[in-house]
Amino acid sequence: MGSKLSTALLSIQLLALAALATAAQAQDKSSDIIARGEYLARAGDCTACHTAPEGRLFAGGRAMPTPFGTLYTSNITPDPDTGIGKWSADDFYKTMHSGRFPDGGLIYPAMPFASYTKVTRADSDAIFAYLRSIAPVSQKNKPHELRFPYDNRQLILGWRTLFFSEGEFKPDPKKSAEWNRGAYLVEGLGHCGMCHSPINALGGTSQSDAFKGGLIPMQNWYAPSLTSNREAGLGDWSIKDITDLLQTGVSMRGVVYGPMAEVVHNSLQYLNDEDTRAMAVYLKGIAEPSPPPPASSTLPTTESSLLISLGKTVYDKQCASCHGTQGEGKPPHWPPLANNQSIEMQSAVNPIRMVLNGGYPPGTKGNPMPYGMPPFAGLLSDNEIAAVVSYIRTAWGNRGTPVSAREANELRSAPLN
Amino acid sequence: MFARAAASVAVTITLATIDGAAAQTANQPPDTMAARVEACTPCHGNKGEGTSDVYFPRLAGKPAGYLYNQLLAFRSGRRKYPPMNYLLEFLPDPYLEAMAEYFAGEHPPLPQPAPSEVSKDVLAQGELLATSGDASRNIPACVSCHGPGLAGMQPGIPGLLGLRANYISAQLGAWRYGTRTAKSPDCMQQVAGHLTEADVTAVAAWLATRAAPTNPAPVPKGTYALPFGCGSQPN
Numbered sequence: 001m002g003s004k005l006s007t008a009l010l011s012i013q014l015l016a017l018a019a020l021a022t023a024a025q026a027q028d029k030s031s032d033i034i035a036r037g038e039y040l041a042r043a044g045d046c047t048a049c050h051t052a053p054e055g056r057l058f059a060g061g062r063a064m065p066t067p068f069g070t071l072y073t074s075n076i077t078p079d080p081d082t083g084i085g086k087w088s089a090d091d092f093y094k095t096m097h098s099g100r101f102p103d104g105g106l107i108y109p110a111m112p113f114a115s116y117t118k119v120t121r122a123d124s125d126a127i128f129a130y131l132r133s134i135a136p137v138s139q140k141n142k143p144h145e146l147r148f149p150y151d152n153r154q155l156i157l158g159w160r161t162l163f164f165s166e167g168e169f170k171p172d173p174k175k176s177a178e179w180n181r182g183a184y185l186v187e188g189l190g191h192c193g194m195c196h197s198p199i200n201a202l203g204g205t206s207q208s209d210a211f212k213g214g215l216i217p218m219q220n221w222y223a224p225s226l227t228s229n230r231e232a233g234l235g236d237w238s239i240k241d242i243t244d245l246l247q248t249g250v251s252m253r254g255v256v257y258g259p260m261a262e263v264v265h266n267s268l269q270y271l272n273d274e275d276t277r278a279m280a281v282y283l284k285g286i287a288e289p290s291p292p293p294p295a296s297s298t299l300p301t302t303e304s305s306l307l308i309s310l311g312k313t314v315y316d317k318q319c320a321s322c323h324g325t326q327g328e329g330k331p332p333h334w335p336p337l338a339n340n341q342s343i344e345m346q347s348a349v350n351p352i353r354m355v356l357n358g359g360y361p362p363g364t365k366g367n368p369m370p371y372g373m374p375p376f377a378g379l380l381s382d383n384e385i386a387a388v389v390s391y392i393r394t395a396w397g398n399r400g401t402p403v404s405a406r407e408a409n410e411l412r413s414a415p416l417n
Numbered sequence: 418m419f420a421r422a423a424a425s426v427a428v429t430i431t432l433a434t435i436d437g438a439a440a441q442t443a444n445q446p447p448d449t450m451a452a453r454v455e456a457c458t459p460c461h462g463n464k465g466e467g468t469s470d471v472y473f474p475r476l477a478g479k480p481a482g483y484l485y486n487q488l489l490a491f492r493s494g495r496r497k498y499p500p501m502n503y504l505l506e507f508l509p510d511p512y513l514e515a516m517a518e519y520f521a522g523e524h525p526p527l528p529q530p531a532p533s534e535v536s537k538d539v540l541a542q543g544e545l546l547a548t549s550g551d552a553s554r555n556i557p558a559c560v561s562c563h564g565p566g567l568a569g570m571q572p573g574i575p576g577l578l579g580l581r582a583n584y585i586s587a588q589l590g591a592w593r594y595g596t597r598t599a600k601s602p603d604c605m606q607q608v609a610g611h612l613t614e615a616d617v618t619a620v621a622a623w624l625a626t627r628a629a630p631t632n633p634a635p636v637p638k639g640t641y642a643l644p645f646g647c648g649s650q651p652n
Contacts, residue, residue: 054493265507322446322455333446357500358456362507369512371446372456375500379459416503 030129037130040123043275044116044189045267049073059083059137064110065218065415069146071110079136092128093121098166106156108144109164118169118188175285182282185275190267195223195259196232215349220414221258222349224342227288231345234280235287242280247271248366250332254340257359258350265362304390304402307383311391314384318376319392327396333371338396348403351389352411355380382409450519456504457516466525471583475528480635481514481521482572486600486649488513496597527579527629535622539615543623546616556611557644559620562604567627569635573649576635577624585621593617600648607645 041047050073052062060075077083084092091102099113100106107113119127149155169188171180186192198214215222224231234242237253245251249264256264268276316325323329327338337343343351358375361367376385385408393400446452451463462468465476476484490496492505492513505513533540545551547567550558560567562574569576577585591597592609599605612620643650 054495261507330444330446357503360456360504360508363509363512368509369453369515370508371453372504374456374459375504377500416499 033126033129034133035130037126037128037133039270039272040119040127040189041130042267042270043185044119044127044191045263046076046127048262048266049111050076056137056139057134058131059139061139061142066110066146067217068150069144071108071144071146072142073111074141075137075139076131077134077137078132079138082138082140083136084131085136087128089125089128092131093124096124096127097121097168099160099164106153106160108153108156109159112191112194114164115188115191115193117164117166118184120168123189176281178278178281179285181275182278182280182285185271185279186282190279192226196226197223215347216259218415219259220349220411221353222345222347223259224345224347224350226283227286229287229289229341231341233287233341234283235289237284239277239280239284242283243273243276244332244366246279247276248332248364249361250335250367250370252331253336254342255332255335255361257354257361261359261362264364269362269364269366307387307390307402308394310384311387311389312395314380314388315391315395318379319388322373323392327392327398332367337392338398340398343393344398344400346401348389348393348400348407349411351392352385352403352408353414355385355389356408356411356414357416377412382406382412450515454516454519460500461520462525464523464525465520466523467528467579471581472587474584475579476520477523477525478633478635479521479575480569480571480573481517483569483575483649484517484520485514486573488517490599524633527633530626530628531581533582533622533626535618539619540623540626542616543619543621546612546620547623554611556616557608559608559624561644562647562650564636564641566630566632566636567624568630568633570640570650571635571638573647573651574635576633578627578629578633580625582621582625585624586617589617589621602646602648604643604645604647 047058049062049064050058050060052059052073055061056077058076060073062073064071064073075083078085080086087102094100094102095107095111096113096116096119098117099109099111144151169184172183175183195216196214225233227233229235241251241253245254245256246264246268248269249256249261271279315323322334323337324334327336327340329336354373356375356377358373360372361370363370380388382405386403386405389408390402392398394402458465460468460470460473461476465478467473467475467477487496488505489510491498491501492508494502546556547559550556550561559577562570563577564570564574567577588597589609589612592603592606593612595606609617639652643652646652
């Protein structure tokens, strides 16, 4: 009897324990999901757009200048009145996957749903769970300031027909699991194609041009092609150099700067080693050799050889102390300029801007105190800038073309933020 | 026998590491703050002493807390100067702190004061404002916060010597028009808000003519009480 009772008691205790354990497990699971959601929100770089400078996390209000006017990002904190506190996981998935508000209204493609559509339902739910767990902020969304006729959301329909294909990522069974994971991150949450594709007048990127590079409107930075080894295609980079670049912002082959520094700073430095490696494997895999560019310059030869000899003078005086007399640099901190693809590209926008504005690679966990380059806008004339950029594009076996003083001059007014 | 083998292995390994380390340093920029702030020195001078450009301020010897507050403000865009806003955008707090410490710890001599272009009367008006203020117009004396020697106070109040008149009037103007703000309560905004254009010219001119004091170092925190609160100077 006694033993029966005690067995019964014991079993009740066990049940209670089990119940407790399940509750704990459920809690564990939900905190796991939130942690995973936070990680995925990093991979999607939501904060780059949805947190204003000195603003509260995810409270929106950041201005996004576009050729059609200024958009203001939304408050995506769980505030019920001004944020997405009343949204369900279905509503959220609809935004990520279909680019529509809960009521079916069309979202501007400045919100990268054309990439996020590839995100799985489980990952979307995890991001949503994370967003529900952060502090709600009561802050009304600022109305967009778009010019007529772009203020009419119906126009988004046209863009969608041309440039949007809805659908989750489909793994390629012929490729490794690692390649597919990399592809999922790069094409989906990473929305790398939003910058690394030619942007046409309608503000869209068409599928066949995916990752072929383009000038980012309003910012005047050139996001190089990730497929051509003549640009930022990483076909002949080692996996270690690629993962270093993505995780720390510097590598033995080159460094990140401008908008790419932002991507590494807010997003890529937080990805774990496996995911970084997967992205590197995929990026290396999609690089295709492209035919050597027509090495023709728009400048007459005598003019360009004068320019280049002035360029060498400027280089030896202003640049060689860091980048080396032979362009060898002291990598990774002072990047090499010899055999550095980002200098030789057809578009000379980036090296010109680099010389005008200088820069620091982002401070990251792997490189918390980066070395910097001074801006030369105030020290060198248009002609000297053109000369030194022409020199580094053509010296030491580099196969770029000379640039003109006019190109240098035009980029002086490029916006710095 | 065994021991010797082991020892020789150890020696080889040590030699190899030293060799490797030396080779690495030769191919690396110096591991110093001086090398890391080379992006700043064409404008601020090698030791933060300033340059010939009258709008580029001296940094050397200013309180580290003050410099750090400025770097935070430039990084977020609250204080605007696009070339600097751009350079600092993706640098983390501890690094900005290290930069501030670096320039705070440099002590190149203060420049010779520049001969002034304004009249004696204007200079006298500037001196009056700086040392006594003007109670009838609610203007506190600059020395009441910036210190009797105008050397500033740790951690947040900068000295006002070694700056040029153009820079000082540009900063006071920026506060008057709201393009420069400091942590709230922004006491400099209150001060500058009461100044007229003529006051600004006068006080900037007088400050720029001051000779370097024997000890330009900011005085320790709490040496004197401020006339009213400043967000950038915690008490």
